[in-house]
Amino acid sequence: MRIALIICSVFLTFLSTSCRKGELIGREVQVGDNDVLLLTTDSFHISARTIEAERERTDERFVGMLGAYKDPTFGTSVISYVSQYNLEQEGFTFPSDAVFDSAFVSFRLTGGYREKDLDSELKSLMHFQVFELAEDILLDNIYYSDEKTKVKPNLIGEFNGLVGLFDSVHVDGVAQPPQIRIRLDDIWGENLMTTDSTNFETNEAFVQYMKGFKIMPIQTNQTNSNGAVFYFNPLSGFTNITLHYHTNNDTTKFSFITSSLTANYSTYEHDYANSAIANILDDTAAGSDKLYLQATIGTDIQIELKDIAAKFAKDPKVINLAELYIPVDTNEPYYPLEKLSVSRKLENGTAEFLPDQVETGDRVIDGSFDAENSRYRFRITQYVQEIIQNYTPGSNQSEILLISPFGNNTLANRSVVNGPRPNSPDTELLKIVITYTPLK
Numbered sequence: 001m002r003i004a005l006i007i008c009s010v011f012l013t014f015l016s017t018s019c020r021k022g023e024l025i026g027r028e029v030q031v032g033d034n035d036v037l038l039l040t041t042d043s044f045h046i047s048a049r050t051i052e053a054e055r056e057r058t059d060e061r062f063v064g065m066l067g068a069y070k071d072p073t074f075g076t077s078v079i080s081y082v083s084q085y086n087l088e089q090e091g092f093t094f095p096s097d098a099v100f101d102s103a104f105v106s107f108r109l110t111g112g113y114r115e116k117d118l119d120s121e122l123k124s125l126m127h128f129q130v131f132e133l134a135e136d137i138l139l140d141n142i143y144y145s146d147e148k149t150k151v152k153p154n155l156i157g158e159f160n161g162l163v164g165l166f167d168s169v170h171v172d173g174v175a176q177p178p179q180i181r182i183r184l185d186d187i188w189g190e191n192l193m194t195t196d197s198t199n200f201e202t203n204e205a206f207v208q209y210m211k212g213f214k215i216m217p218i219q220t221n222q223t224n225s226n227g228a229v230f231y232f233n234p235l236s237g238f239t240n241i242t243l244h245y246h247t248n249n250d251t252t253k254f255s256f257i258t259s260s261l262t263a264n265y266s267t268y269e270h271d272y273a274n275s276a277i278a279n280i281l282d283d284t285a286a287g288s289d290k291l292y293l294q295a296t297i298g299t300d301i302q303i304e305l306k307d308i309a310a311k312f313a314k315d316p317k318v319i320n321l322a323e324l325y326i327p328v329d330t331n332e333p334y335y336p337l338e339k340l341s342v343s344r345k346l347e348n349g350t351a352e353f354l355p356d357q358v359e360t361g362d363r364v365i366d367g368s369f370d371a372e373n374s375r376y377r378f379r380i381t382q383y384v385q386e387i388i389q390n391y392t393p394g395s396n397q398s399e400i401l402l403i404s405p406f407g408n409n410t411l412a413n414r415s416v417v418n419g420p421r422p423n424s425p426d427t428e429l430l431k432i433v434i435t436y437t438p439l440k
Helices: 002-015 186-193 203-209 308-313 381-389
Strands: 039-041 046-052 064-071 075-083 099-113 124-133 151-163 169-171 174-176 179-183 213-217 227-232 240-246 251-257 264-271 290-294 299-305 317-327 340-345 366-370 375-379 399-405 414-418 431-438
Touching: 046 290, 064 099, 064 124, 064 213, 064 264, 099 186, 099 213, 124 179, 124 227, 151 179, 169 179, 179 227, 186 240, 290 399, 308 381, 308 431, 317 381, 317 414, 340 366, 340 375
Parallel strands: none
Antiparallel strands: 039 431, 046 299, 064 075, 064 227, 075 213, 075 264, 099 179, 099 227, 099 240, 124 151, 124 213, 169 174, 240 251, 290 299, 290 414, 299 399, 317 375, 317 431, 340 399, 366 375
């Protein structure tokens, strides 16, 4: 029986024109011990294009981002941070002989993003400005990546210098962890220290008096410096506003802190006008060769599947395995995205999870970067089976998949990937590979 099946398999491989060389797949994708004829094909028409990502919610994240970066492919990105601050101690009063010394706002750094071949010890030239909020932000509100909270016109803090990921910062002679540390205006700080004590009675009273800060990076234009995007811990004790003062007998400080009870959000601004991708956005012709994915709510990929259902609905088949492969251009001078997400775009413009995600408890269908093979892979078997089952003969309706960076609000990486018809004939292509069992 086994010999007969093998002979039959070889015969069918020569007859098949829809399959990739009529390839016979082994039993690693089968269930049980039965020998079943499995065929594989990737001969589907796919069109793809790079699109600008739609806004996303960015409030109350446990990883903060702050920076301005000029990417030769993606252009300039500016990531700002808006946050409330609470009192280190409610009901605190400054001593009657307290004299203001200085005030700083700081952010405890945990990582950063820039070219991968730069020496990790090399500092980045950065420019930050600090503004006080002119309107309330609330913990219960939802804030998006394009939010526009009003700020007061006066600049109350500015930093223009080098920032390193591994350099300690010395404060009053004591080494502190790496951080962005911005000096605030002395008059602003002194006014804060001498304000009516009722503003320090409760956190609620304080955020009515001082509604929060917006930290806005400014893109620098120094030669050989593209800037950087820094990751920071919003809940660290070194992410705060520190007011330094002295009395007749002591030199000390008071802090205004962030916590899980303080509202915060990030905004992302991307300028593609003079970038390499400026003229290829939303272009399926350009998307046939290269596609571009950028985190921080930058760019996504939209894939259109036109003929999978029509090709498979004619004769009964069981879909054993369906995989979407997205090859990565690893010659880029940046680390690629660690993981992608996939969703199904509906006719009304909204997106939903694939059935492969919904019907598995952990919603894991892969999407992680495979460094060994330089690609991403998604297992989309149930999704393909569903669109085949729901296919209406003669229908020309396309299926649309949206591929997005995973961790849009916590990472600044980007990936350049190959399209479904790369210009170079020896280049791996974006494709869907389906392994199936013919039922007749």
